[in-house]
Amino acid sequence: MAALKNEVESISQQHRCIIIKSSSKHFSAGHDLKEIKFEKKSDSKASIVFGLCSELMKAIRETPVPVIAQVNGAAYAAGFQLAASCDMLLATRQAKFALPGVKLGLFCTTPAVPVSRILPKKLTFEMLCTGEPITAEVALQHGLVNKIADSNEEMERLCDEVVRKIVGHSREVIALGKTEFYNQSSKATEEEAYESAACIMTENALKEQCQEGISAFFEKRAPKFSS
Template sequence: MSNLANEPELLSRVEDGIAILTLNRPAARNALSFSLMGELLEAFARLDPAVRVVVIAGNGPAFCSGHDLREFRAAPDRHRYEQVFDRCTALMLAIRRCPRPVIAQVHGVATAAGCQLVAGCDLAVAESGARFATPGVDIGLFCSTPAVALSRAVGRKPAMEMLLTGEPIDAEEARRIGLINRVVPPSSLAPEVMALARQIATKSSAVIAMGKEAFYRQAELGLEEAYRHASGVMVRNLLEADADEGIDAFLGKRKPEWRG
């Protein structure tokens, strides 16, 4: 199902140093078409240096319903399938490697690759009525790629239960297992996300970028190697101008003036 004529599949705006990327395929419940994933990739590649935080939201009744199954049936071809999943992988890696924190603003449902998108973001805030699922097993298509992000965001047992049953979980359960950070009333969703983004945007962008990279890198390592890597990052961090400024500001009981 395509968008209305001349309607962009992705809306983008910047407010207070926060880039808000809005999936705009409401009639298709914001399914991740090949072109929409391409637009998201381009948006991450084009982020203005002044942007400090990225928010991913969705228009219409759902955050994101996953891949566009109509596209799969329109071109049932191995090469096309490979192109779709290569692009999806590139998108998830772009989110992970983005030096800015990425927040998912979730309403309605986040299913299959939509759930993957939530799990792949650094933070996620959901309205109380949101639902999350990896229901591919119900249509003979195990959610193997969503499992990559999901299994890194929650424990293995909760991830496998979602993957094997396809049953949706509510927002409170998603928060309990670590898929999302906060559950808020629907009317408070956008304001809460922006408040969180603005709070993060007050920090040093250079330090945040260094810390985000280190967080994910150490998680891939064994314990001793993780400590060695993190220690090296701490040393580099202490040599940064913003660390000098932050420590001096703390000791001088004043607000820091970050240089970024």
């Protein structure tokens, strides 16, 4: 977890987009169970393991560039948490998502944080209590997945298309927008969200990138963003 967190933070300084995927037939089954078989009830390793996991998820949200998950096969427990924490999610038709900790006597409390903010709460709670998976189609229906592909190769093509569109826009503007997207969604009321979003949009409109984009529109040319 710590290594992946460091990679996310490092890559975001040099690149315009981050893609998280697996080189095997499954995305991630979550924690290595050997890591969470503790010797005593007060074992301090427990807080370290779950703390590092939470830090990774926060790093994905706080990184200034879009993070895309490519999910093939199983995305279970903390693996599901990782996929759900990404800004976008592409999946193969064979992908499955589950919160199966209850089957081992460990309720998937931290994975439920990002999942319950995307999937309906009743569906999330059913998954938490039964440990049973949902398909990519169900995930797409409820807004967890952006696009479904029939194969890993097609998923790569879909991802390339999305990335090409992202990198054609201003990195600075996307970074500003990503931060506020999550900031306003956490506001208690719609009024507070509008107040926050209006301030950021005002800041954005005064930036050189916006003025260049508007000029390019009127001049019928492609914009040349400085950053």
